[in-house]
Structures are given as structure tokens and as C-alpha cells.
Amino acid sequence: MLRFIVLALVLLNGLYFAWSQGLLRAYGFAPAQQTEPQRLGQQIRPDAVRLLTAQEPSQSEAPRATGKPTACLQAGLFDATQSAQLRRTLAVTLPAGSWSLEETLEPARWIVYMGKYANAEDLAKKRAQLASLNLKFEPLTNPALGLGLSLGGFSTQTAATAALDAFSRRGVRTARVVQEREEVSGTLLRLPAADEALRTRLDELKPVMAGKAWSPCR
Incomplete structure (x- = not known):
């Protein structure tokens, strides 16, 4: 019985070896071929593949610009009369949502x-x-x-x-x-994301700025 099992294993190993090497292809038993013609047939958009020069990889990995730089600017404080005049001017001068007027208490x-x-x-x-x-x-x-x-x-x-x-x-x-x-309350004008285009229009606000200067937000 043991001899029969050993002979069967030898036979099975021999058949597997012959199958894996393609020796039984004439009888219709063989693994799928992995030679170049078959692999080329499995490629997706082979026409898009090209070789890069030594300089191109670093260029392709360079970070893309995320947009124009912006800065948060503020000015103030403005009293009630100044704030009302400023609000009217801002509404017709700067884009909606680009500015805000905030009631603020400035400590002594x-x-x-x-x-x-x-x-x-x-x-x-x-x-x-x-x-x-x-x-x-x-x-x-x-x-x-x-x-x-x-x-x-x-x-x-x-x-x-x-x-x-x-x-x-x-x-x-x-x-x-x-x-x-002394401690004073008033209105603070804030531009949370002033890009270059917005900053070029700030001169139009000078007549209603009451001499207040722009500074980075804090």
C-alpha cells in the first residue's frame, strides 16, 4: 500500500512538472503563456508610456501652486459714526464676504x-x-x-x-x-484673506479710514 502511494506521488509530481513546463501543450494542457506578446495585450494605454529625461522627474514632482498668497489685515478702532460711513463704502467697493466689521473692546x-x-x-x-x-x-x-x-x-x-x-x-x-x-470700545475692520487684487483696492477706502492704518491680524 505504501509503495502504491509513493508511486502515485512520483507520478503526480512528474505530471505537474510536465504541465508547468508546457510539455503537454500539444494535448491541450498547459498554463497561460507569460511571454511578451501576451503581456503587451494586457497593457492599458501602452501609447501613454514614455521615457523621462534625468531632469523631468524633479520637474514633475515640484509642488503645484495652490493659488495667490493671501494675508489677514485689520484696521481700527472706529466709532459709531465712522463705522456707518465705512460700512456704506465697503458695500460698494469691496467684494461681498471679503470684509467684516466686528464690535471690539480694546483694553487699557x-x-x-x-x-x-x-x-x-x-x-x-x-x-x-x-x-x-x-x-x-x-x-x-x-x-x-x-x-x-x-x-x-x-x-x-x-x-x-x-x-x-x-x-x-x-x-x-x-x-x-x-x-x-484708556479702555475703549469700537468697531474693527478685518479682511480675513486679502489677496493682491484686493490689496490694490484699499486706496479707495482712504477717505473713510479716519487715518487708521492697516496691520496684520492678531
Whole structure:
């Protein structure tokens, strides 16, 4: 019995080998041919295949432009009268949905202040002294405080006083804490996605901007 099983396995292996090698093709038993003619027949759109040069792969992998760059811009604050006039002008000047007017509460601001100085020459001397101490200063937003310098703005008087103490330890002797502005409410104009085309039209708004300058959104 065992001899019969061994002979059967040998016979089956021999038949499989002959079939896989195509030796039985004349009798209609053989696997599908995988030579080039048959593979060409299975290709999809072979006419679209072409060889690339050494430079072309990097060019094809280059990122495509996603569109014109945009930036978020804002200006303000505007009072009720200014806002009403601005809204009417925006409605006929800029595309709908490209702008918004938002009611905003701007907190009070304290600064570490130096000044006022008698003239521009004295102001320039103080700037040079601060530069020698590696101290930076900020532009003033309150015209009543010019000719003067701000060493930094703070949302609370306590924070400004702490900063003044730190400046004193670095050699600043004539600075003091002043309130640059009180808490104020108003309307903020925002352009959330201003592209180049929209920015070229901003000059048309100048007559109703009340002297407010554009700045990046925060």
C-alpha cells in the first residue's frame, strides 16, 4: 500500500512538472503563456508610456501652486459714526464676504515712558543712550505723548511698574509709568484673506479710514 502511494506521488509530481513546463501543450494542457506578446495585450494605454529625461522627474514632482498668497489685515478702532460711513463704502467697493466689521473692546494700555523732550535733537540723544544699553523702544500711539519714547506696553499698571523696576536696574533713571490709552470700545475692520487684487483696492477706502492704518491680524 505504501509503495502504491509513493508511486502515485512520483507520478503526480512528474505530471505537474510536465504541465508547468508546457510539455503537454500539444494535448491541450498547459498554463497561460507569460511571454511578451501576451503581456503587451494586457497593457492599458501602452501609447501613454514614455521615457523621462534625468531632469523631468524633479520637474514633475515640484509642488503645484495652490493659488495667490493671501494675508489677514485689520484696521481700527472706529466709532459709531465712522463705522456707518465705512460700512456704506465697503458695500460698494469691496467684494461681498471679503470684509467684516466686528464690535471690539480694546483694553487699557500702560507704557514705560521717557519724555517729553524739548526737541528732536534731545530725543535722538536719548535713543542713542538706550541703544548703548541694548534697550529697544516702541512707537507711541498717543500723539499727546510725543516727543517721547516707550520702552514697552502692558495691559495692566502692575505689569508696567514691574517692568520699570527691571529697567531701573539696567541703568534707566528718568522713565515712568503712564497710561497710553484708556479702555475703549469700537468697531474693527478685518479682511480675513486679502489677496493682491484686493490689496490694490484699499486706496479707495482712504477717505473713510479716519487715518487708521492697516496691520496684520492678531
